[in-house]
Amino acid sequence: MLQRLGLAAFGLLLIMGIGTGPHSTVASPSGPTPADPAISSVLSERSDSTRLGVVWTPPAAPDSAVSELTRIADLGATAVRVSRLPADTVAARADRLGLHLYVDLPVAYVSATQLQDTLAGAAPTLDRLRALARRHASITHVGLARGTDTTVPAACAPLRRWADRVRKGETTLRTYYATPFPPAADRCAEAVDQVLLALPSDPAPVERWRDWQSAHPNVGLGAVGTWVRPGAETGLRVPHSPEQQARYLEATFSQLLDSTRASPPIVFVARWRDRSGPRLTSRRYGLHDATGSPRPAARVVRGVYTGTQRTFAFPAGAEPPSGPYGLVLFGWGLVALLGGLYAQNVFVRQTVGRYFTAPGFYRDALRDGHDLHPDANGLLLILVAGALGTVGTCAARLAALQPGTEHMLAALPSDLQSVLATGIEHPRTAGLVVGGGGLALLL
Numbered sequence: 001m002l003q004r005l006g007l008a009a010f011g012l013l014l015i016m017g018i019g020t021g022p023h024s025t026v027a028s029p030s031g032p033t034p035a036d037p038a039i040s041s042v043l044s045e046r047s048d049s050t051r052l053g054v055v056w057t058p059p060a061a062p063d064s065a066v067s068e069l070t071r072i073a074d075l076g077a078t079a080v081r082v083s084r085l086p087a088d089t090v091a092a093r094a095d096r097l098g099l100h101l102y103v104d105l106p107v108a109y110v111s112a113t114q115l116q117d118t119l120a121g122a123a124p125t126l127d128r129l130r131a132l133a134r135r136h137a138s139i140t141h142v143g144l145a146r147g148t149d150t151t152v153p154a155a156c157a158p159l160r161r162w163a164d165r166v167r168k169g170e171t172t173l174r175t176y177y178a179t180p181f182p183p184a185a186d187r188c189a190e191a192v193d194q195v196l197l198a199l200p201s202d203p204a205p206v207e208r209w210r211d212w213q214s215a216h217p218n219v220g221l222g223a224v225g226t227w228v229r230p231g232a233e234t235g236l237r238v239p240h241s242p243e244q245q246a247r248y249l250e251a252t253f254s255q256l257l258d259s260t261r262a263s264p265p266i267v268f269v270a271r272w273r274d275r276s277g278p279r280l281t282s283r284r285y286g287l288h289d290a291t292g293s294p295r296p297a298a299r300v301v302r303g304v305y306t307g308t309q310r311t312f313a314f315p316a317g318a319e320p321p322s323g324p325y326g327l328v329l330f331g332w333g334l335v336a337l338l339g340g341l342y343a344q345n346v347f348v349r350q351t352v353g354r355y356f357t358a359p360g361f362y363r364d365a366l367r368d369g370h371d372l373h374p375d376a377n378g379l380l381l382i383l384v385a386g387a388l389g390t391v392g393t394c395a396a397r398l399a400a401l402q403p404g405t406e407h408m409l410a411a412l413p414s415d416l417q418s419v420l421a422t423g424i425e426h427p428r429t430a431g432l433v434v435g436g437g438g439l440a441l442l443l
Contacts, residue, residue: 049263049265050256050257050263050264050265050266050267051078051079051100051265051266051267052076052077052078052079052267052304052305053077053078053079053080053081053100053102053266053267053268053269054072054075054077054080054081054268054269054270054271054272054287054301055080055081055083055222055223055268055269055270055271055272056068056069056072056080056081056082056083056271056272056273057082057083057084057271057272057273057275058082058084058086058087058090062087062089062090065086065087065089065090066089066090066093068272068273069090069093069094069097069099070093070097072099072272073097073098073099075298075301075302075305075306076301076302076304076305076306076307077099077305078098078099078100078305079099079100079101079102079266079268080094080099080100080101080102081102081104081143081196081222081223081268082101082102082103082104083104084103084104084106085103085125085128085129085132086101086103086132086139088132088135088136091132091135091136091138091139092136094136094138094139095136095137095138097138098138099138100138100140100141101136101138101139101140101141102140102141102142102143102176102196102266102268103129103139103141103142103143104143104146104178105119105122105125105126105129105142105143105144105145106122106125107119107122107144107145107146107148108145108146108147108148108410109146109147109148109407109410109411110145110148110149111148111149112148112149112150112152112154112155113154115145115148115154115155115158115159116157116158118145119144119145119158119162126142126162126166129142130166130169130173133172133173137172139173140172140173140174141173141174141175141176141193141194142166142173142174142175142176143175143176143177143178143196144159144162144163144166144175144176144177144192145159145177145178146177146178146179146198146222147178147179147180147198147407147410147411148177148179150177150179150181150186150187150188151181151185151186151187152187153187153188155187155188156187156188156190156191157191159177159188159191159192160188160191160192162175163175163191163192163193174193174194175192175193175194176192176193176194176195176196176220176222177192177195177196178195178196178197178198178222178223179195179196179197179198180197180198180199180404180407182208182211182212183211183212183215183216189215189216189219193218194218194219194220194265194266195212195216195218195219195220196219196220196221196222196223196266196268197209197212197219197220197221197222197223198222198223199221199222199223199224200223200224200225200226200227200270200285200403200406201225201226201227201283201403201406202224202403203403205221205224205252206252206255206256209221209256209264213262213264217262218265219264220264220265220266220267220268221256221264221266221267221268222266222268223268223269223270223271224249224252224267224268224269224270225245225248225249225269225270225271225285225297226240226244226245226248226285227240227245227282227283227284227285228240228241228242228244228245228283228284228285228286228295229241229282229283229284230281230282230284233317233318233320234315234317235314235315235316235317235318236314236315236316236317237316237317237318237319237320238317238318238320239320241317242295242296242297243296243314243315243317245295245296245297246295246296246297246299246300246312246314247312247314248297249269249297249300249301249304250300250304250311250312253267253300253304253310254310257304269287269297269301270285271285271286271287272286272287272288273286273287273288273289273290273292274286274288274289274290276290279406279409279410279417279421280400280405280406280409280421280424280425281421281425282400282425283406287301296312296314299312300312327390327393327394330386330390331387331390334383334386334387334390337379337383338383341376341379341380341383345376347376348376348380381439381442382439384438384439384442385435385436385438385439385442386435388434388435388437388438389431389432389434389435389436389438390431390435391434392423392427392430392431392433392434392435393427393428393430393431393434394427395430396423396424396426396427396430396431397427399424400424400425400427405424409421
């Protein structure tokens with residue numbers, strides 16, 4: 001059994017691409033290519049048909065929330081997607097600033113079977129929101145769900161019923177849901193007034209939106225942007241630097257607001273400020289950091305939203321060094337050790353031969369305890385654990401680069417979220433846990 005696991009583990013190790021080096025991993029989504037001056041020349045000064053906004057979580061203190069909302073309006077935004085119910089004073093300030101508030105209900109990342117019960121649990125929040133909307137014209141849209149599995153028709157009926165409930169009570173209040181799914185998979189677009197695409201860190205958000213727009217012209221972008229890695233050096237050449245985030249938004253807007261093509265009815269940048277306690281602490285999406293200090297992306301959004309600037313210059317920075325190669329060398333070291341063991345140890349060669357040419361004899365030997373070699377088996381056990389640990393580390397590094405990782409984590413129970421998030425952000429820890437767990441199971 002141990003020999004079989006050893007062969008399987010090393011087969012998986014090779015499939016994972018140990019020998020291709022660190023550059024074989026999925027490239028971090030740095031956004032579309034930089035805006036070309038020829039393209040910039042045909043951008044509209046300001047698309048009257050497109051509302052431009054940001055995703056915002058209001059601070060708990062009303063005074064702080066009002067102050068931040070004023071800064072958002074000064075940035076040139078005409079819409080704000082609010083992740084929780086705003087206070088009356090915040091809505092009143094939005095009225096005076098002429099903003100449109102899109103308010104998300106607390107219904108996120110639930111399955112289709114749980115959607116009806118979750119919406120019913122959010123009914124008190126919806127009732128308070130409707131009462132607030134009667135007093136404040138700025139509240140124009142309510143988000144019934146975000147990240148919900150709308151790829152199955154079972155999710156559509158609850159969305160349709162609750163959208164009808166909103167329309168019957170408030171003729172001016174419109175409904176939406178936010179989804180990461182492509183149009184071929186999503187089934188519920190007709191259940192609400194508008195669909196918003198949630199595409200944070202997507203490498204091609206404009207193409208994703210155009211795929212939707214051909215069938216659903218009213219679809220908007222509910223979250224667009226890419227993350228900044230805490231502690232990243234300055235410069236466009238540095239993966240997930242603040243400058244890369246700014247260039248991503250610059251290039252995205254140059255394509256979205258091209259006056260020669262259709263533009264979305266609404267675009268939200270994710271997000272105004274870094275979230276407190278994000279699922280992955282290595283991903284910071286804010287135009288401002290947690291202390292409120294602006295990143296270069298804030299300057300890009302201000303220039304685009306106010307129509308005062310379309311192209312921007314950023315320092316290139318230093319090219320990050322190649323590597324690390326430690327994992328690659330370790331993986332190939334395990335392969336070489338297994339090859340040496342096969343070449344020098346008759347027992348291993350016989351075991352491999354029996355496994356492939358005489359599986360019946362191999363199973364009988366395992367069952368009866370024949371040909372036991374503790375030293376060889378112990379070394380194979382260590383090799384298997386090392387191979388599993390290497391695969392775990394590679395898997396964690398790959399997951400850390402995938403845009404969909406956050407959606408996957410959000411759909412999991414909170415306890416499992418924290419465990420997996422720790423492994424993704426600390427690949428070596430993930431490798432030690434996987435390798436150690438495999439070793440414990442085999443003992």
